[in-house]
Amino acid sequence: MLIDSHCHLNFLDSPNIALAAARMGGVGGFLCVGVDKDGIDDVCALAQDNMDVWASIGQHPNTTEKDLSWISERIAKFESSSKVIALGEMGLDYSQCSDDREEQLRQISCFEYQLALAENLKYPVIIHTRDAEEDTASILENFSSVRGVMHCFTESWALAEKALNLGYYISMSGIVTFKNAGLVREVASRVPKDRLLVETDSPWLAPVPYRGKLNQPLFVTETAKFLANYLDWEMSDFELKTEQNFFRLFTKAKAIP
Numbered sequence: 732m733l734i735d736s737h738c739h740l741n742f743l744d745s746p747n748i749a750l751a752a753a754r755m756g757g758v759g760g761f762l763c764v765g766v767d768k769d770g771i772d773d774v775c776a777l778a779q780d781n782m783d784v785w786a787s788i789g790q791h792p793n794t795t796e797k798d799l800s801w802i803s804e805r806i807a808k809f810e811s812s813s814k815v816i817a818l819g820e821m822g823l824d825y826s827q828c829s830d831d832r833e834e835q836l837r838q839i840s841c842f843e844y845q846l847a848l849a850e851n852l853k854y855p856v857i858i859h860t861r862d863a864e865e866d867t868a869s870i871l872e873n874f875s876s877v878r879g880v881m882h883c884f885t886e887s888w889a890l891a892e893k894a895l896n897l898g899y900y901i902s903m904s905g906i907v908t909f910k911n912a913g914l915v916r917e918v919a920s921r922v923p924k925d926r927l928l929v930e931t932d933s934p935w936l937a938p939v940p941y942r943g944k945l946n947q948p949l950f951v952t953e954t955a956k957f958l959a960n961y962l963d964w965e966m967s968d969f970e971l972k973t974e975q976n977f978f979r980l981f982t983k984a985k986a987i988p
């Protein structure tokens with residue numbers, strides 16, 4: 732079965748309609764990813780209300796909230812539901828602050844705080860990284876017991892290789908279908924099949940042929956078809972392997988009966 736390993740259902744106009752459409756289209760699981768304190772209760776509620784939705788708790792690098800105590804509070808609150816399966820998304824995004832070391836250091840401390848939490852609580856992490864390869868690699872190396880996924884990967888093979896060596900998975904979004912994304916496709920072709928995940932990152936980054944439209948979890952089928960074709964991989968095997976990869980990484984997620 733196909734799993735959308737990274738979506739933001741709470742940012743869609745009608746999460747329930749989008750979920751129904753995706754299920755009809757053969758998508759069997761959804762990891763709804765938190766980015767900030769304000770949205771996290773919606774994220775967790777979607778996971779609690781839907782058997783095939785899981786949640787992740789964390790603060791995106793572009794969110795500037797300084798007090799991060801809400802993260803452990805929410806983990807404690809939802810732990811018994813066993814629907815929170817990861818921490819994130821967390822990481823570094825220097826695309827808007829390439830010359831602003833102060834902002835970069837703010838992101839670094841927020842990232843390290845969450846990695847330390849993941850290390851202590853033994854949760855896998857969801858990493859967002861843009862234009863910050865050196866710092867991302869050295870920070871992940873400092874937390875070498877933590878595992879996770881490099882989500883919506885668009886960086887170099889060098890960074891992908893370092894992450895793979897640390898035990899990370901690489902997730903491909905609709906970007907891989909874009910005409911100008913040759914480098915992303917090259918990375919996809921080099922990722923071992925037992926380390927690949929697929930995602931929408933909806934409502935953003937709709938794949939071809941929906942590029943420019945609002946994205947939704949159903950469209951993970953387009954990215955999956957594209958990738959399977961590009962990698963010369965039977966669709967049924969692509970679905971099976973990426974599902975196995977998902978459950979191998981997110982061990983707290985129980986398979987849907």
Ligand SMILES: [Zn+2]
Nearest residue numbers: 737764820932
């Ligand atoms: Zn995201």
